[in-house]
Amino acid sequence: MNHSPDETASVSVAEPTTTVLPTGGGALLTERPPQTTTLGPVQRRRRRGRDIGAYFGMCWLVAIVLAAVFVDLLPLPAPDVIGDKYSLPAFQSIGHVLGTDQLGRDQLSRALHGARISLSVAIGATLLAMLVGTTGGLVAGYFRRAFDVVFDLSTNTILAFPPLILLIALVALREPSAVTLAIGLGVVGAPTFARIARANTIAYAERDFVTAAKSMGTSSFRILAREILPNVLLPVVSFATVVAATLVVAEGSLSFLGLGVPPPTPSWGGMIAAGRESLYENPALVLVPGVFFFLTVFALNRVGDWARDRVGRESSL
């Protein structure tokens, strides 16, 4: 009876298997062998594969972010210009490299503008979740008592909802906009960061340097900001890209359902939903946004795995 239904729910955002945290759930009942410092050939190969994956992931993320930011400077038609060539397949026209959709709008331009929405919403939501979650986790983990109770109740309530259902309740009946979406996604992502921050805060609050600071009469705020936060930040940040990946998927799901940023603003999920109508005639309408979507999520996951692997090794709690 040492864990609640909600503690188990926390892994729905983070991955269940490789958490660096001592969560105390039933999942960790089996004893794990201590991590060895000398690596076997298998581990070394795995690690190298991980590094390469993270490297390419990083390259794609930089490229797509730059493209999304500077898309207006590229020699592309605007995403809402209705052309005279409808449903043009990809790679057949210099003017429309990735083809056009049912209304003759340029697919490449729409995909890059879609990246703008998807990425800005996901990045904004991740930052919001990180800010709120880390603050909550720090306060709850350091002061405990009433703060811990409030922390427990609020994270458990959020985690008591299946993520997509909570998002629908948060976002669907409100005015759909990038800001609404980012706030909704931020709420869904916050508990992951909050729990990591709280667990790490508890661990660090008992360390000697914190006791020393306390004995010198340092204020609690200063201890949290100067002594604990710098240590807690690394594990928190190592989860950022993984959470961002789930939030990109969540934003895409909402857009696919028609509950995201409303048209004509292009979004990847919305493009896939629209392309589905003419799947037979022109599958590129789904494949183009699909490939962008997949590569972005894949890249975020690769970088995230690498980051957690690194942090998990260096700060063994």
Next chain:
Amino acid sequence: MIHRATARYAARLATVLVLVSVATFALLEFIPGDRLAAVLPEGATPEMRAAAEERFGLNGSSAERYFTWLGHALQGDLGRSMQSQVPVTESVLERLPVTLELAALSIVLALLVAVPIGVYSGYRPGSVVDRIVTFVCSVTLSIPSFLLGVLLVFVFAVTLSALPVTGWTPLSEGLVPHIRSLILPVVTLAAVETVGFIRLLRNDMVATLQQDFVLSARARGLSTPRILLAHALRPSAFSLLTVMGVSLGRLIGGTVIVETLFSLPGLGTLVVTAITGRDYLLVQGIVLVVAVAYVLLNALVDLTYPLLDPRVRIS
């Protein structure tokens, strides 16, 4: 000792349920705009407005309404749909079996696929098979379900014409058409869960196989399949159970996508039509039912632990 733990657990569960109901109510209570816009004709008189408020239980303060709503909900009455006037409970119960069938079949499929692959992968970590499995898993994990569903439709329904593109054939119209209409949705839903199960099992297996009891089983001359399936798999069953609780929640959420994609008459399509019709009482009802079901399922998972694992019973 045990009684106190049980009482504490029950108290926590009750608190979470109450908070879920408050959150569900509040989320859909404080929505900007006119909630009755979907019901009232343009230029409605104040009397008509008052009558509509009365009918949908929208009069009185928020707190009053919460308790009335909760009281009715506890008796199984979630109000009436603002569009069709059908009781919310009735529509939910009508749609629930489809969603449950999808979720249950997906879990079963995911387990059937994941157990052999996960066990073998963990038995030979670093092998070619393991590396392929790991790679395929990380790729699958990055394909969101709506994209995977569309791709599956493209390959199996549009190109190969092997399966129906969309639609639902109820079981009453024959088992084979029923299953054929279920294959693509279930595979779409199961994919992500399968990856989760495989990763968990693999990592668990790698750790378990290094333990002494495995060595002792090997020393006693037991066959490898027997050690893997009868001895090493058992401790992993608990973590698998935990993850299944989470999976079910994700599946209930995931069915919204899959049901929309394949036009299946489940809770997911109900909630989407309710949103498009701004039928907020219906949305509220569905969200409450799903969240409560999710919490209770996870509680059930928790309560199953002590039955399976003596080590949990002692603590």
